[in-house]
Amino acid sequence: MSKMEIPDKIIAMAPSIAQSEAQMEAAYADFAGRYPTYAETVALDRLRATEYSRLDEFDQVYLDYTGGSLFAESQIEEHLKLLRSGVFGNPHSNNPTSAAMTRHLESTRRSVLSYFNAGADEYILVFTLNASGGLKLVGESFPFAPEGRLLLTYDNHNSVNGIREFARAKGAKIDYAPLVAPALRLDRERLETLLDQADPARENLFAFPAQSNFSGVKHPLELVASAQSKGWRVLLDAAAFVPTNRLDLKALQPDFVAVSFYKMFGYPTGVGALLIRRSAFQKLERPWFAGGTVNFASVQAQAHVLAPGEASLEDGTLNYLSIPAVEIGLRHLQAIGMDIIGERVRCLTGWMLEKLLAMRHGNGHPMVRIYGPATTDARGGTVTLNLYDPQGHLLDYRRLEELAGQEGISLRTGCFCNPGAGEAAEGLTEEDMLAALTLGTDVNLFSFLRLMQGRGHKSAGAIRASIGLASNFADVWRFVRFVEGFRDQTRLTIGDVSFDIDSCRVIRDGS
Numbered sequence: 480m481s482k483m484e485i486p487d488k489i490i491a492m493a494p495s496i497a498q499s500e501a502q503m504e505a506a507y508a509d510f511a512g513r514y515p516t517y518a519e520t521v522a523l524d525r526l527r528a529t530e531y532s533r534l535d536e537f538d539q540v541y542l543d544y545t546g547g548s549l550f551a552e553s554q555i556e557e558h559l560k561l562l563r564s565g566v567f568g569n570p571h572s573n574n575p576t577s578a579a580m581t582r583h584l585e586s587t588r589r590s591v592l593s594y595f596n597a598g599a600d601e602y603i604l605v606f607t608l609n610a611s612g613g614l615k616l617v618g619e620s621f622p623f624a625p626e627g628r629l630l631l632t633y634d635n636h637n638s639v640n641g642i643r644e645f646a647r648a649k650g651a652k653i654d655y656a657p658l659v660a661p662a663l664r665l666d667r668e669r670l671e672t673l674l675d676q677a678d679p680a681r682e683n684l685f686a687f688p689a690q691s692n693f694s695g696v697k698h699p700l701e702l703v704a705s706a707q708s709k710g711w712r713v714l715l716d717a718a719a720f721v722p723t724n725r726l727d728l729k730a731l732q733p734d735f736v737a738v739s740f741y742k743m744f745g746y747p748t749g750v751g752a753l754l755i756r757r758s759a760f761q762k763l764e765r766p767w768f769a770g771g772t773v774n775f776a777s778v779q780a781q782a783h784v785l786a787p788g789e790a791s792l793e794d795g796t797l798n799y800l801s802i803p804a805v806e807i808g809l810r811h812l813q814a815i816g817m818d819i820i821g822e823r824v825r826c827l828t829g830w831m832l833e834k835l836l837a838m839r840h841g842n843g844h845p846m847v848r849i850y851g852p853a854t855t856d857a858r859g860g861t862v863t864l865n866l867y868d869p870q871g872h873l874l875d876y877r878r879l880e881e882l883a884g885q886e887g888i889s890l891r892t893g894c895f896c897n898p899g900a901g902e903a904a905e906g907l908t909e910e911d912m913l914a915a916l917t918l919g920t921d922v923n924l925f926s927f928l929r930l931m932q933g934r935g936h937k938s939a940g941a942i943r944a945s946i947g948l949a950s951n952f953a954d955v956w957r958f959v960r961f962v963e964g965f966r967d968q969t970r971l972t973i974g975d976v977s978f979d980i981d982s983c984r985v986i987r988d989g990s
């Protein structure tokens with residue numbers, strides 16, 4: 480086992496790790512043998528010891544990279560240095576402090592376009608608050624109309640699902656393309672049928688995530704071209720994909736792409752981007768104007784003239800002091816290399832999946848159910864799961880999150896703002912969800928499970944462990960060891976939910 484991965488400092492601080500060092504050494508040997516390419520990512524161990532040393536200093540196992548990545552210390556230092564290197568005022572005026580800030584903003588804009596290989600002649604880049612901000616801009620400005628369509632996939636973040644409210648208000652037809660459980664990949668046949676229903680003479684929008692924030696599934700990017708050839712504009716939600724994958728817009732040509740930068744490199748928060756193909760930009764209709772978005776506005780004439788290009792979509796004052804930190808973050812990712820990050824995440828995810836899926840209670844029953852692909856084939860480092868007791872009863876994931884927290888392990892639980900993937904994962908039907916809505920404000924996990932006792936004992940919600948650029952073997956090993964601690968555990972069950980892992984169905988209550 481590489482000593483770089485388990486600094487002596489952590490061993491000293493965490494007695495439980497010190498006691499099981501030999502076990503971890505053995506586990507690492509097994510891992511390294513089966514994932515030999517992990518050795519090629521050793522540069523990330525060096526970074527972990529320098530740029531991300533606070534993880535080990537504070538004995539934290541961070542497994543919430545799909546929630547947000549972590550920043551390298553040098554990003555902060557470089558940003559501070561930049562801010563101290565001049566006097567910066569509100570951009571887009573001619574005074575010297577404003578002009579200095581504008582130069583940094585525009586340089587960052589060029590860097591983001593270039594990072595995604597998006598030619599400035601083909602794409603514009605709009606700075607937003609986050610990915611949701613970009614998605615909302617598309618939703619509110621897209622020329623939905625009664626003969627047009629919005630096609631979403633069950634696997635979408637709520638910030639994409641929310642676009643349907645704009646489409647609904649303008650009378651467009653809304654459809655959802657389903658997923659196939661248990662791998663939670665798209666039902667391609669059904670999707671193609673839905674894509675074929677567009678009238679190419681109308682404005683149609685198809686929105687899907689490049690990578691699922693629920694299951695880690697990487698959806699096929701060739702869908703962009705195939706949907707476009709059938710008369711759709713395509714919105715690619717790349718928020719969960721770009722932290723560990725390269726996205727080449729010259730090759731893919733989606734009409735809209737939304738990202739959040741903190742998910743890519745941890746800092747700054749509060750800045751995202753919407754990349755828009757110029758041909759799609761021409762079609763957008765902004766429903767309002769704001770400070771910064773107009774070249775001319777009159778109170779008496781009650782008229783306005785929108786500014787050209789990205790300025791027409793950037794409402795009010797941008798987060799201008801933070802935006803230059805995006806350029807610094809992009810340089811940081813480029814210096815590491817996306818291939819190295821992707822390979823490390825693949826190796827760690829593969830080993831984690833194997834270990835979790837192999838875990839059995841004393842009576843031979845599986846301990847863990849994974850929602851999504853069981854291998855690293857076309858999937859990223861987001862792993863969503865539930866634990867069950869020896870009789871197949873669901874263990875309360877909220878309590879498990881608490882217990883993990885007590886061991887310094889950061890996980891996320893719930894439905895991760897992706898209700899469609901959760902519904903598909905659990906086999907929940909529209910009728911189930913309508914029944915749950917009748918609970919009104921009393922709806923919570925317990926009342927939901929009680930209701931589902933009469934509806935096939937389905938459940939909702941899960942635990943998500945996600946791996947990212949600063950993850951190492953010790954992190955994954957500690958998580959696996961934490962889960963192993965629930966072998967033959969019966970005390971954390973909730974409700975009466977039982978699950979048959981072979982058929983991937985919830986089958987019986989209690990007994």
Ligand SMILES: Cc1ncc(COP(=O)(O)O)c(C=O)c1O
Pocket residue numbers: 545546609610611612636638688690691692716717718719739751
């Ligand atoms: C796939 C996906 N899309 C959109 C979002 C929304 O990102 P934000 O909260 O930064 O706006 C997230 C956040 O987790 C996500 O994972």
